[in-house]
Amino acid sequence: MKELVVISGKGGTGKTSIAASLIKLSDGVVAADCDVDAANLHLVVKHRVRRTTAFQGGKKAVIDDALCTSCGKCAELCRFDAIDNIDSRFHIDKFACEGCGVCAYFCPERAITLLEEAGGEWFLSDADSGPMVHARLTPGGENSGKLVTIVRKEAKRAAADGGYGTIIVDGAPGIGCPVIASITGADAVLVVVEPTLSGMHDMKRALELAGYFGVKAMLAVNRFDINEEIAAEIIEYAAGNGIHLAGRVRYDSDVTRAQINGMSVVEYSDGPAATDIRRLWKAVVDELDLEV
Ligand code: SF4
Ligand code: SF4
Numbered sequence: 001m002k003e004l005v006v007i008s009g010k011g012g013t014g015k016t017s018i019a020a021s022l023i024k025l026s027d028g029v030v031a032a033d034c035d036v037d038a039a040n041l042h043l044v045v046k047h048r049v050r051r052t053t054a055f056q057g058g059k060k061a062v063i064d065d066a067l068c069t070s071c072g073k074c075a076e077l078c079r080f081d082a083i084d085n086i087d088s089r090f091h092i093d094k095f096a097c098e099g100c101g102v103c104a105y106f107c108p109e110r111a112i113t114l115l116e117e118a119g120g121e122w123f124l125s126d127a128d129s130g131p132m133v134h135a136r137l138t139p140g141g142e143n144s145g146k147l148v149t150i151v152r153k154e155a156k157r158a159a160a161d162g163g164y165g166t167i168i169v170d171g172a173p174g175i176g177c178p179v180i181a182s183i184t185g186a187d188a189v190l191v192v193v194e195p196t197l198s199g200m201h202d203m204k205r206a207l208e209l210a211g212y213f214g215v216k217a218m219l220a221v222n223r224f225d226i227n228e229e230i231a232a233e234i235i236e237y238a239a240g241n242g243i244h245l246a247g248r249v250r251y252d253s254d255v256t257r258a259q260i261n262g263m264s265v266v267e268y269s270d271g272p273a274a275t276d277i278r279r280l281w282k283a284v285v286d287e288l289d290l291e292v
Contacts, residue, residue, distance in 0.1 A: 009202020057119020
């Protein structure tokens with residue numbers, strides 16, 4: 001079983017559009033959306049939800065007012081300033097609480113309890129290409145790295161159960177905790193970059209991250225024709241650093257039209273972007289020897 005993660009150094013590069021098209025072009029893969037903070041793969045991959053499972057995001061402290069004597073010890077000790085004194089009553093701001101448990105440990109009245117907080121949901125769905133695992137983090141919810149790990153684990157389970165040889169993951173953007181959770185232990189990443197100076201900068205950070213975790217990296221230059229000069233610099237950088245250039249995709253307004261219609265561009269059109277992504281898919285399959 002091989003796992004390919006589509007990532008980008010930042011959001012808005014067309015990462016999800018390309019991931020959705022690769023999923024659509026396969027004859028059978030497991031799809032996973034690890035961009036749990038802004039999940040949108042499900043908007044362009046038709047699917048039916050088979051199962052919904054709650055995700056516990058972490059613990060939060062709660063004060064039992066009946067036991068609290070308003071001694072103030074908890075507010076004094078909380079390093080996160082999560083406990084306020086309002087009219088001599090102590091309240092915990094659940095958005096500021098990190099669930100460290102210090103207040104509960106030191107409360108002389110045992111008035112504080114740590115309770116699991118609902119962090120979101122994850123879904124096992126059926127798409128045309130095969131199973132799809134995706135998730136929704138509750139607004140303000142925490143532990144997106146933990147939810148990403150669950151999505152990847154469940155995608156692997158679905159692949160093993162259904163005999164699928166390939167998992168295509170729409171990874172989290174950026175280089176923070178969720179993207180690290182998206183790529184560690186994967187077989188390869190496809191970094192989607194657009195030809196702008198900031199895009200090139202973010203691409204380098206994403207490639208460095210993949211290198212740090214020993215994950216093979218490939219590159220796709222999206223909308224390369226909006227600035228062919230920077231696109232050429234990106235391609236030169238890739239060649240100089242042993243990064244496989246899997247493809248270049250032309251700007252095409254059909255990409256937006258496809259999104260509005262809730263589908264991938266390869267499903268919607270035979271225009272320039274769809275043609276280039278088909279070529280990109282073939283290059284990725286050949287390079288990774290994917291079973292699809
Ligand atoms: S330490 Fe316990 S008793 Fe004291 S204010 Fe906090 S919750 Fe109330
Ligand atoms: S659990 Fe930790 S962060 Fe939360 S209120 Fe108590 S001391 Fe503060």
